[in-house]
Amino acid sequence: MKTKGIGGRLLKLTGLDNAVHAVPYARCLRRINGLMQLDERQLRQFQQQRLRTIVRYAYDNVELYRRKWRQAGVHPDDIQIAEDLKRLPIITKDDLREGFPDDIRSREFRRDDCFMVGTSGSTGTPVRTFVDLDKAMVDFSLSEPRYMADLPPVTVPRMVRDWLIRRNIRFMSIFVDNELAYETLYARVFSMMRHTVVDCLQPPSVHIAQLNAKKPRYLHTYASVLRNVCIAAREGGVQVHRPELIFTTGEVADPHLRALVNETLGPGLLDSYASVEFGFIACECPRHEGLHVFTWKVLVELLDEEGREVPDGQAGRVVVTDLFNRATPLIRYNGLGDYAIRKDLPCSCGRPLPLLARVEGRMVDSVILPNGQTVHPYSLTLALEDVPHLHKFQIRQERSDYIRVLLVKDRTQEGRTVSFSPGGAVGQSILGRLRTILKNQVKVELETMEDIPKSPGHRKHATVVSLVRRD
Structure with missing residues (x-):
C-alpha cells in the first residue's frame, strides 16, 4: 500500500499516520x-463460518x-465444514508463482490497496503474494505477548514513550528489513515503530549492540539470528541484555539452540510457527507442551503422501488454509514444505487451541x-529470490x-531455455551477487540439477548448509 497524495505524505511526516491506524x-x-476466549465448540463454529466465507470469496x-x-x-x-476441504485441489508454490500477480490477487483489490510481501528464500523456493490491511492487523495483534505469554501489552502510550526515549523499550525485532518483508510490515504501517526494527543481515556485533542499547x-x-548472537557473545566474552521474552519464528528452534539461548540470554524462549504467506499459525505454550494452533485464524491439515489426514502422533505434510486474507486467499496451500505432528492430549494450560507436538521446518x-x-x-x-x-x-x-x-x-516452457551456466548472463549475475556478499573471500561454483537431495532423516532439503562449524 502506498501513501496517497500530499495529505498522506503530510500524515507520515508528522507521525499522524500512526493515529490513522491506531x-x-x-x-x-x-x-x-x-x-x-472461545471454547472448543465456539472455535469450531467460528472456523466453519469463516471457511465458508473465504471459499465463496x-x-x-x-x-x-x-x-x-x-x-x-x-x-x-460443496464446502460447508472443515472435513469438506479434501474435495478442493491443493494449491502449490508453483500456482502462486505462475499466477502472480493478477491471477492470485482478488479483483476487489488494486495493487495500491494491499501489501505485496515475499519470502526470504529460506525454503529454497521464494514466492510473492498479497496481504490486505485487516489481515495484517490480525498478525500485528498476535505479536502482542499478552495472548500466549500472559505478559503486559504494548500500549499506545508505551509506544510513544519508547519512540521518544528509545531505551528500555517494550519490543524489538531482528528480521529481514525490506519492502517485501512481512515480519517488519508493522513498522511500515506504524512509522513510530521503525526504531524497533534491526536488520538481521547486519553482523551479530550490531545485534548485540542494539540489544544492549x-x-x-x-x-x-x-532462530539463526539468536544462534549467531549467542556464539558471538560467548566467543567475545560480551555480556548481552536479557529480554524477558524471546519469540523465535521462521526456522526450527532445536534443543541445542534452546540450551545456547538459556546460557546466554536467559530462559524466556518461546517458539512460534509462522510464515510470510500466513503470518502466525501456532505459538508455543509457556508450559512448553507444544505449539497452540490459532484455529480461529488458520485451518491446518497434516497429510500423508496420498493426501489423507494422518493420525495424531504421526508426521504429516502441513497444508494450511487462511481464514482472513482476502487480497490473496490461500486455501489448501502446501507451499510451506513443512512437516508436523499433532498432539492428541490437551494442554495443561487449559486453552482449547489444539497442539502441534513438533514442526520440522x-x-x-x-x-x-x-x-x-x-x-x-x-x-x-x-x-537469489528474483x-x-x-x-x-x-x-x-x-x-x-x-x-x-x-x-x-x-x-x-521458458524455463527450459534458461541457462544457469557460469558463462551465461544469468549465471554471471548469480556469481556476481554472491561474491559481493561473500566479500570475494570464497570460491563459488554453480551446479544445475534435476532436484535437490534431502538430508538423511529429513523430508525436505536444507536451503543453506555449512560444514564449517564454530559452536
Missing part, C-alpha cells in the same frame, strides 16, 4: 482478545481458484567466511573458502 488496531486487539474474486475448482468440478456450496523487554527474531545455517566473519543465510537467499525461472536451490559451504550452489530450473 483505532482499527485497537478494535482488532479487542476482537482477538474475544477470539482467544475466493471463487468469486480470484481467477486461480475459479479456474482450478471448475476443473476439479467443485463449487463453494535499547534493552527490549520482548524480542522477536529468527526450515533448515538454514549461517556461513562463516575465512576471516571468521558470520554471514546470515538470508543475505544469500535474498540474492532469478528468472529458478524453481529451488541449495547453498552449500563445503569449506571456509568454497561454496557450491545447487540450482533447479522450473518446468515452464
Whole structure:
C-alpha cells in the first residue's frame, strides 16, 4: 500500500499516520482478545463460518481458484465444514508463482490497496503474494505477548514513550528489513515503530549492540539470528541484555539452540510457527507442551503422501488454509514444505487451541567466511529470490573458502531455455551477487540439477548448509 497524495505524505511526516491506524488496531486487539476466549465448540463454529466465507470469496474474486475448482468440478456450496476441504485441489508454490500477480490477487483489490510481501528464500523456493490491511492487523495483534505469554501489552502510550526515549523499550525485532518483508510490515504501517526494527543481515556485533542499547523487554527474531548472537557473545566474552521474552519464528528452534539461548540470554524462549504467506499459525505454550494452533485464524491439515489426514502422533505434510486474507486467499496451500505432528492430549494450560507436538521446518545455517566473519543465510537467499525461472536451490559451504550452489530450473516452457551456466548472463549475475556478499573471500561454483537431495532423516532439503562449524 502506498501513501496517497500530499495529505498522506503530510500524515507520515508528522507521525499522524500512526493515529490513522491506531483505532482499527485497537478494535482488532479487542476482537482477538474475544477470539482467544472461545471454547472448543465456539472455535469450531467460528472456523466453519469463516471457511465458508473465504471459499465463496475466493471463487468469486480470484481467477486461480475459479479456474482450478471448475476443473476439479467443485463449487463453494460443496464446502460447508472443515472435513469438506479434501474435495478442493491443493494449491502449490508453483500456482502462486505462475499466477502472480493478477491471477492470485482478488479483483476487489488494486495493487495500491494491499501489501505485496515475499519470502526470504529460506525454503529454497521464494514466492510473492498479497496481504490486505485487516489481515495484517490480525498478525500485528498476535505479536502482542499478552495472548500466549500472559505478559503486559504494548500500549499506545508505551509506544510513544519508547519512540521518544528509545531505551528500555517494550519490543524489538531482528528480521529481514525490506519492502517485501512481512515480519517488519508493522513498522511500515506504524512509522513510530521503525526504531524497533534491526536488520538481521547486519553482523551479530550490531545485534548485540542494539540489544544492549535499547534493552527490549520482548524480542522477536529468527532462530539463526539468536544462534549467531549467542556464539558471538560467548566467543567475545560480551555480556548481552536479557529480554524477558524471546519469540523465535521462521526456522526450527532445536534443543541445542534452546540450551545456547538459556546460557546466554536467559530462559524466556518461546517458539512460534509462522510464515510470510500466513503470518502466525501456532505459538508455543509457556508450559512448553507444544505449539497452540490459532484455529480461529488458520485451518491446518497434516497429510500423508496420498493426501489423507494422518493420525495424531504421526508426521504429516502441513497444508494450511487462511481464514482472513482476502487480497490473496490461500486455501489448501502446501507451499510451506513443512512437516508436523499433532498432539492428541490437551494442554495443561487449559486453552482449547489444539497442539502441534513438533514442526520440522526450515533448515538454514549461517556461513562463516575465512576471516571468521558470520554471514546470515538470508543475505544469500535474498540474492537469489528474483532469478528468472529458478524453481529451488541449495547453498552449500563445503569449506571456509568454497561454496557450491545447487540450482533447479522450473518446468515452464521458458524455463527450459534458461541457462544457469557460469558463462551465461544469468549465471554471471548469480556469481556476481554472491561474491559481493561473500566479500570475494570464497570460491563459488554453480551446479544445475534435476532436484535437490534431502538430508538423511529429513523430508525436505536444507536451503543453506555449512560444514564449517564454530559452536
